[in-house]
Amino acid sequence: MTSEDRYTVISADCHAGADLLDYKPYLERRHHDEFDAWAASYVNPYEDLLADTADRNWNSARRLAELEADGIVAEVLFPNTIPPFFPKSSLMAQPPTAEDYALRWAGLQAHNRWLADFCADAPGRRAGVAQILLNDVDAAVREIRRAREAGLTGGILLPGVPPGSTVPELHSAAYDPIWAVCDELDVPVNHHGGSASPPLGDEPAARAVFMVETTWFSHRALWHLIFGGAFRRHPGLKLVLTEQGSGWIPGVLDMLDYYHGRLVAASATAEAKFGAGLAESMGKGPSEVWRDNCFVGASFMRPHEVPLRGRIGLEKIMWGSDYPHDEGTTPFSREGLRIAYAGLPRAEVAAMVGGNAARVYGFDLPLLDAVAAKHGPLVSEIAVPLTEVPPGATSPAFARGGSVRVW
8 A cells, every 4th residue: 555545634733742850851950949839839720631531632653553543744833731830821912021931031031942843743743832931022932942942833923902902913013023933934824713812701702702703803813904904014924813613714715805905995094094004014915815825724623624634725725633632533534534525636635634734734745655554544545525423523514504604
């Protein structure tokens, strides 16, 4: 069997992190006493990080074996466990206060150092996403350079900036040094779903509101960077929006183009007054920016999203399994691929399940093709429509129905 008979699958959305105490060696020694005190009193609020399966986040051998069994040969690694001095997952945490910043920054740097070692344990098969904070832009720039030199090829995780944050909004020119270094080093800027929502509480209604709003808050990074002119000033900048769905993209681009047209109109309308200077500062229109600079970590695409692939851009879409999350497709990723992509041309499927991610994150495809020759899903297998959801599957990829959402 050759790699020609199988797809090379790269998951553009996976999660990993160290066990709590295992971060200590990656902290600067001056923080060790504070870490010991913090760790002794910290109570982990996440059931999945307390379960017997939690070691999938850091057990390299188990992770490789489970992903290979699932047909996946490489992955982009977002954070999952609790880094030092954080109250909860850093992906969901609010920007730190001035008092919290120093220790939390030390904690994220420890995660980045751990992640570099974790990626080095499986050469060429893990693209680690480095974490930064926005409170100190110069420090963030230094960490981006250091992380790239350390072998983290997944780019950076752009923190969310909910309304009312202690740091400037993402459209601010204050972040230009970050966009500049990412452009210079060809470092993708990743913005993951769930990372920009404001605190809402824990009542049933609050949880429902979170589900309704969380992807919209994550999408805001797109129009902030577009209207803020980041892509005009740094034309090589790459923005990846991950685990936010993909069906919303054509409609939102239409909406952004509409507002762009109204705001830069030559006529002396009341709306055009709001757009004074906008055309010069942002350059291209939103759809052009999407075409030239943006990508989507579509995670487990659902069938109703797939017909929009031409409008989204076939070369933009990167499938992901979301391992090891309960909402991920593991261990049924082959079935997840079938329910989305059965019946599509082989070249299109190959691009969405691996080729695009290889290009964005710099994976060595010939190296991965050799691994896929043994572990990748058969092309003939993925071509067969899925008629029965596997018992025990918990991913929304298999949910019945589904329609394109407003966002």
